[in-house]
Amino acid sequence: MQQVLIIDDNPSIGKALKLLLSLHQIDSEVALTPQAGIQRLEQNPGIALVLQDMNFSQDTTSGEEGKRLFSAIRALRPDLPIILITAWTQLETAIELVKQGAADYLGKPWDDNKLITSVKNLLELQELQAEQLQRTQLNESRRKELSEAADLCGLIYQSEAMHQLLTMAVKIARTQVPVLITGPNGSGKEKIAKIVQRNSERRDGPFICVNAGALPNDLMEAELFGAEAGAYTGSTKTRIGRFEAAHGGTLFLDELGNLSASGQAKLLRVLQSGEFERLGSSETRRCDVRLISATNTDLTQAIAEGHFREDLYYRLNVFELKLPSLAERPEDILPLVRHFLGDNVKLELSTVKALQSWPWPGSIRELENACRRAAILSDGENPTQEDFGIAFAENEATPSRVVVEPSREMIEEALRQNQGVVARAARQLGLSRQALYRRMEQYDIKTS
Incomplete structure (x- = not known):
């Protein structure tokens, strides 16, 4: 069962947050010090989200304690979403931490509806990512098993x-x-x-x-x-x-x-x-x-x-x-593009998304012809979606940002685009550096 950890030195705030979450059927527990919070994270793998304060000493308002706690949590659980609860005096510090990977920040006094919405969305996303990662690992294992047992030409x-x-x-x-x-x-x-x-x-x-x-x-x-x-x-x-x-x-x-x-x-x-x-x-x-x-x-x-x-x-x-049809299996598009253009081709993320969104009425044969066109127009380097002969109207509706568990091909593409620099590739994929390293290990991906 997913659980939220509240880390705040004010027992009244901890109690209020715990009550608010319980009204929305969200289980939680409270730690009154950073040390107690880290200990609970080490002991309870079911914690799926942290709500943390930015200050834990009455005479300190700099937010430095919150920064240290944030760094400790990221080192212990790199993928764990963290919502910062901050006074307006630490707003700049909170924004800085969001840039480093914090999921959200809320000012005191917080808006109950906004807090609950943020918590629910993050918990749902955590569950979705866990399911996607599990499916990806299972599919990779099954594909390898089949290719070893049969001739797939x-x-x-x-x-x-x-x-x-x-x-x-x-x-x-x-x-x-x-x-x-x-x-x-x-x-x-x-x-x-x-x-x-x-x-x-x-x-x-x-x-x-x-x-x-x-x-x-x-x-x-x-x-x-x-x-x-x-x-x-x-x-x-x-x-x-x-x-x-x-x-x-x-x-x-x-x-x-x-x-x-x-x-x-x-x-x-x-x-x-x-x-x-x-x-x-x-x-x-x-x-x-x-x-x-x-x-x-x-x-x-x-x-x-x-x-x-x-x-x-x-x-x-x-x-x-x-x-x-190819449109019914968009996961196969990027591997096929790599097959037709070679592993060294570099694609912008927007081009990858465009390729995966295109209907491909001519299926693989059409994709192969599009790759030949892209190779000619781009001289084999960094082809754009226009080089492939596909384009979308400027006013076409696009879905809001969705975090998807990256496939092997998406990870390899991000590493290529960023010259093997893991930190930059991780930011592009919306992952922490540690999370990307774990996925590289799972897929046996190495950087030169």
């Missing part, structure tokens, strides 16, 4: 959505059933298909790709099933189809929704029996192929409109992997 990701999808893809890979990968254009469906193949029993067999959207219908069947010489105009020699070429391995059929009615019928037969005939031939051939198909088409709607066979859909959709 160098896929760049950080988001939980992609982790869940990859975990499912690796499980499905061990089976022999057909897989349907759905998702927007440019989202990386072929990469997911390769991951399925590389983690299957067919990993040493061929991996053949066919883009049904890139070929006219009259050539698609010949592409898939092959053709004898003279089977169609311009055909002068026997053509081996992709199913034959993929024998013993995996066939990846992209843009499945563009397959003709005749092609759909033949594909269904192959899935049911493993048999097919080349165009212009009556000889039945057999193949052992695992089919992975992909589409950005809504196949259920295509079925309703009579453009796609329902029986084929259910044959293909034994397992469906729904690949989220």
